Amino acid sequence: MRIPGSFIIEGLRNLFSKPATDKYPFEKIEPPDRYRGKIIFTLEKCIGCAMCAINCPTNAIKMIPTDETKGKKKPIFYYDYCIFCGVCKEVCPKKAIDYSKEYALASTSKDEMIIVEGDKKNVPDIPH
Amino acid sequence: MEEIIWNLLSFIIFPGLLFVCIYSLFLEWLDRKVYARVQNRVGPLITGSKGILQPFADFIKLLSKEDIKPECADRWGFLFSPLTALTVAMMTVFFVPIVGYQGLISLPVDLLIVVFISTLFNILVILAGYFSVSRFSTIGAVRAGLQFVAYEIPFVLSIICAGVLAKSLSIAEIVYAQNNIYHMPFVVYLFPAFIIYLVSSLAKLERVPFDIPEAETELAAGWQVEYSGRKLALFKLAADIKALFVSGLGAALFLGGPIGPAIAGLEPLCYLFWFIVKTLFIVALIGFFRGLFARFRIDQAVNLFWKTVLPASLIVFIYTSVLIYFIL
C-alpha cells in the first residue's frame, strides 16, 4: 500500500518561503501597456463624425451639442455602461480617444461616471 | 472561606474558563496561519498585528447575527445542544495539567474519566444533527456516528500505552513519572503510539482528511447546517476547546507535561510557558498535516481505521507491555 503524503516536501518548502499573494491595498501593481482603463478624450482633435457612437457595442457614447463647441456635436462617455472593449479608439479617424491605466473606478455618485470636456449642464443622465 | 474564593477565581479566570476561551481562539489563529503558509498564501493578516485578533472577530460577528430556528425542529433539543456541547468540552479541559503536575480537578483514575466525558461530545453531535430536522444534517449526523465508531478504539489504546509505562491511570502521576522516574518524555519510548494518537486526533477534531461529517462541498456543513447566530458561535468555540484539550492531553502524556527547566519561586509562570510551547507544537503539527491530504470517503475512512490503524495500535500495546514487564 502506498504511503500518503506525496506533497509533504513541497508543503515544507512553501511553509518557509514567501507567500505568493500580493497584499493589494498596501502594494499596488502596475498594469501592462495595452491595458484599457479610464478614457482620455482630447476635445481639439475631434471632428464630430460620430463613428465612436455608432460603433459602441453598449451605446455608451452620446453626441450632444455643448456650449463650448458652439453647435457642433461632441461625444460624452458614460463609463458605467462602458465595457472597455477598445472599439472607439480603433474607429476614431483623428485618434482623439486614448486609454489611461487607471483601474480603481468604482464610485458612489452618478456624476463621476460621465466624462465630458467643459461644463456639465444639459448633460442627460443616461445615454439612451 | 478564603480557599473557596481562591478556587472559584481559579475556575473562572485562570486557568479556568476565561483563559481556556482566549487561549483556544489563539490556537485557532496558529492553525489557520500554518495551513495558509503550506498553501503558499498569507492567512489572516489585517485584524490585529498579523491577524491575531481574527478568530475573536469571527466569534463576535457570529454572536451578532440573526438566530433562525427551522419550523420542524425540536424546540428544547435545538436550544440545549450547543450549550451542553460547550459545557462538556470545557469540563474535559479542567483535567489537563496547565500549571503544575495536576489540572484543576485530579482523581485517581482520571484518564478514563476524561476519555468518557469527551465521548459524550460525540453523542451530542449526533443528537444535534438529529434535532435539526433537515436532510443534510441527518446525513451528517449518521456520518459522524460512523466515524466515531472508527477512531475511538485506537485513540483510547494509544493513551493507555502511556498509562501502562507509568504504571498508573492518573494524569498527574503520568506527568510525575516522566519527569522524576524516567527523566525522558514518553515520546522517545512510544513514538508509534504518538503517531497513532495524532492520526486519531485528526479524526476526533474533524479536520481534513477526516472532515467527513461536515464536508463543505458535499453536504453544505453537515450536522451544523441549521444552526446560525449564537448557537453556531457556541459550536465553533466548543470545537476550538476540543483542539486545546487534545493538544494539552498529548503534551501531558507524551511530551512530559508542562514541566521543564524553571526559575525557583516563579514556578507557575514557567510551567505556563512550557505548556504554551508544547501545545503550540502539537497544534502546528496538526495544521501542517491538514494541508497535505484529500478527504476520505466514509467507507474508505472506516476501512482504514479498522483494517490498518487498529491492528497497529494493538501491536503497540503489546510491545509496551513487553517493555514494561521484561526490560524496564
Add this chain to the structure above:
Amino acid sequence: MSNDIPEDEILIPLGPQHPALKEPINFMIRAEGEIVVDAQPRIGYVHRGIERLAMERTYLKTAYLVERVCGICSAAHQGTYCMTVEELLDMEIPPRGEYIRTLVWELERLHSHSLWLGVAGHEIGFDTLFMYTWRDRELVMDILEMLSGNRVNYGMNKIGGVRYDVTDEMKNKILKAMDLLEKRFKDYKKKLSEEPTVLGRLVNVGILKKSTAIKLSAVGPTLRASGVKADIRKDDPYGIYDEIPFEVISYDSCDLAARVFVRIDEFFESIKMIRWILNNLPDGPVYKRAPIRIPQGEAICRNEAPRGELMYYIKSDGKSNHPERVKIRTPTLANILSIGEMLKGSYLADVPIIVAGIDPCISCMDRVMVVHEDTGKAEIWTDEKFRDYSRKWYKKNLKWVVEERWKK
C-alpha cells in the same frame, strides 16, 4: 417525475444554491442510504436571452456580445463567431492573423484546464491543489493581459482578423512562462498519480462506458476519457490545425481519473502547440478589412473549445446589417445527459466530483426549447407565441399571483 417515492429513499435536491456548484443547476437525487438511485437534471436558471439580443445588434456589436456568453471560453466563442461570418463573406484572413487567433485559443485551453484541476481538487477536499494550480494559472492570465489588455473577455478577434499583434519581447516572455508551467505541471502529474488519498476518490468513480458515451452524444474530454479518439481539430480541420503537429489524447479507463489525466496531457500538448506557433509566425498584416454588407446565406462552424465541440449557426438575409438568426450549441449541453447516467449507483459523497468532472459551464448552456410531455414532440416558439402565452397565463392566474406572491 412523480412525487411519491418508496419509503427507504430520500429526495435530496442538489439545488440551485449549493457550495459544490459554481453556477445554478438543479439535480433531484433519490438516495437510499448513501447510494444514489436516480438523478434528474433541471436547467434554465441562468437563461439570459443572448440569441434574441444578437438579432437586434449589428455584426460588429454582436462580436462583443457573444464573447460574454462564457467567462472561461470567451475567445472560443468570439473566434467561432468571426469564423462563421467570414465563411458567409467567403473571405480568407491573412496567415499571421490565423496564427495569433490559434495562439489565443491554445492559451485559453491552458487556463481553462488549470482552473478545472483546481476546482476538482476543491470538490474532493484537497484545497492545497486548488491553491497551487490557481497560483500557476496567474502566469497564463498575466500573459493574456499583456497580449490583449484584459484578463478575461479579451476582445482579440474581429471580423477579418485579429486586433492586436505579438511583438518579439512578448514572444520571449511567453516562451519563458511556458517552460515554468511545464515543469510545475509535470510535478503535479507525478505526485497526483502516486497519492493514495486522491486516487481513492477518483479511480472507478463515475464510470461512463464507451457505447453509452456515444449514444448520449458526449463531447470533449468526457468522450475522450471513454476511449474514443474524437477531436474536431483532427476530424474536421479548420484554421491552421492541419499544419500544426499534435496528438489526440484518449484514455481507456472511462472513470474520473481518466478525465483528470486527459486534461493534464492536453495541457502539455497545448504547450507544444504554442511553442510551434511562436517559432513559426509568418510576417504580414494581422487584419483585412471586411465589407459591411453580409450577403444572404447560412453558415455553420464548429470549434474545439476547452470543454468540447462548440457550434455556431448564423443566418443572414442580405438586406439589413444585423443577423436574422444566431444559434449557439455549447458543449456542456451535450454532456448534461451523461451526468444522469454516471450518477446512478454511485455514492452520495461522489456526486459533486462527478458533476464537476464534465467541466460544467452552466451559463453557456441555457437555451430554451419546449417539449410536449405527452406527445414527445419538440418545437421552437416564436416571439409572438411566447407573449401570447404569458398574457393568457397572467389573466388566468392573476388572483393567485396577487395573493400568494405579492402579499408579503
